[in-house]
Amino acid sequence: MKPWNQITIVDNNEKLISIPNEIDFIEPHPYLALGAPYKTKRRIWSLREGVVSRLLSANNYLKTIQNNYSLILYDSWRPIEVQSYMFYLAFEKECKKRRLKIQSNEMHSYPEIIKEVEKFWAYPSFDDKSPPPHSTGGAIDLAIADDSGKLIDMGCEIDSMDISAYPEFYKDCKSKESKIWDERRNLLKRVMLKSEFVQHPNEWWHFSYGDQLWAWTNHNKKAIYGKVVED
Numbered sequence: 709m710k711p712w713n714q715i716t717i718v719d720n721n722e723k724l725i726s727i728p729n730e731i732d733f734i735e736p737h738p739y740l741a742l743g744a745p746y747k748t749k750r751r752i753w754s755l756r757e758g759v760v761s762r763l764l765s766a767n768n769y770l771k772t773i774q775n776n777y778s779l780i781l782y783d784s785w786r787p788i789e790v791q792s793y794m795f796y797l798a799f800e801k802e803c804k805k806r807r808l809k810i811q812s813n814e815m816h817s818y819p820e821i822i823k824e825v826e827k828f829w830a831y832p833s834f835d836d837k838s839p840p841p842h843s844t845g846g847a848i849d850l851a852i853a854d855d856s857g858k859l860i861d862m863g864c865e866i867d868s869m870d871i872s873a874y875p876e877f878y879k880d881c882k883s884k885e886s887k888i889w890d891e892r893r894n895l896l897k898r899v900m901l902k903s904e905f906v907q908h909p910n911e912w913w914h915f916s917y918g919d920q921l922w923a924w925t926n927h928n929k930k931a932i933y934g935k936v937v938e939d
Contacts, residue, residue: 709831709838710826710830710921711924712920712921712923712924712925713837713838713920715920715923715928715929715930715931716929716930716931717836717839717930717931717932717933717934718930718932719932719934720918720932720933722756722757722758722845722918722932722933723756723757724751724754724755724756724845724936725754725755725757725760726753726754727753727754727755727760727763727781727784728760728764730764730767731763731767731778731779731780731781732778732779732780732781732853732857733753733780733781734780734781734782734859737752737753737783738782738783738866738867739786739790739793739794740752742794742797743793744790744793744794745787745789745790745793746787746938747787747789747938748938751785751787751938752784753781753784754784754785754845755784755785755845755846755848756844756845756846756917756918756933756936758917759845759846759848759918762903762904762905762917763779763848763903765902765903766779766899766900766902766903766905767779767899769899769902769903770852770895770899773895773898773899774895776854776855777852777853777854777855777860777895778852778853778855779851779852779853779899780850780851780852780853780857780859781848781849781850782849782850782851782866782867782913783842783848783849784842784845784847784848784849785842785843785844785845785936786840786842786843786847787843787937787938788834788839788840788843788935788937791829791832791842791843792832795825795829795830795831795832796812796815798825798829798869799815799821799822799825800812801869802821802824802825802869803818803821806821808821824869825869827869827910828867828869828873828910828911830842836934836935838920839919839920839934839935841908841916841919841920843936844918844919844931844933844934844935844936845933845936846916846917846918846919846922846933847914847915847916847919848905848914848915848916849866849867849911849913849914850913850915851866851896851913852892852895852896860892861888861889861892862889862892862893862896862912862913863877863878863885863889863890863892863893863912864877866913873910873911873912873913874909874910874911874912875893875907875909875911875912876893878890878893893912896912896913897912900915903917904917905917905922906921906922906925906926908921918931918932918933919931
């Protein structure tokens with residue numbers, strides 16, 4: 709359990725709404741393409757109302773800094789069933805990296821691997837007191853695209869499970885490419901924090917508003933978004 713999972717949740721009951729067309733998405737949805745068990749495609753690109761308004765504000769701010777750039781979403785609200793599916797895929801990936809063959813029903817016998825996966829994937833807890841951030845409708849995975857719709861290089865792919873995913877990984881690197889990647893990550897962080905989001909400590913692409921991570925980062929006593937169940 710992460711330290712922010714101790715934060716109390718008092719849901720403000722904002723609705724989960726579709727993300728407007730002003731924001732671009734990666735299509736097809738990366739997790740749908742991997743077989744993630746969405747009940748319906750209707751809610752795939754959805755977030756809480758307050759998150760959507762702030763996301764639009766962040767995108768507009770980015771354009772004032774560099775008008776040929778825009779935000780592009782990789783993932784938004786994630787049903788708990790999808791979180792579970794993707795967590796287990798990540799667990800299998802980590803096992804392969806370690807050259808281990810472990811059945812899914814044996815997963816909890818390997819807490820050290822679970823701990824490693826949890827650096828990048830929230831545990832799929834069904835406990836309403838500690839929901840995964842994406843399952844609240846308050847968390848977003850996103851990047852920056854140029855005016856042709858192509859993602860700009862940020863130094864590693866979204867969902868990379870290694871230290872290159874850390875937001876400040878390239879901060880002290882001296883190569884020309886590293887400096888560019890660090891500048892781009894800082895630009896993304898700048899526009900998102902301007903709109904009251906917080907960044908995940910281990911992922912340059914993950915930002916949230918209203919969930920437990922947001923409350924913990926801002927030293928708030930309560931989060932305003934709890935788990936949203938797929939309807």
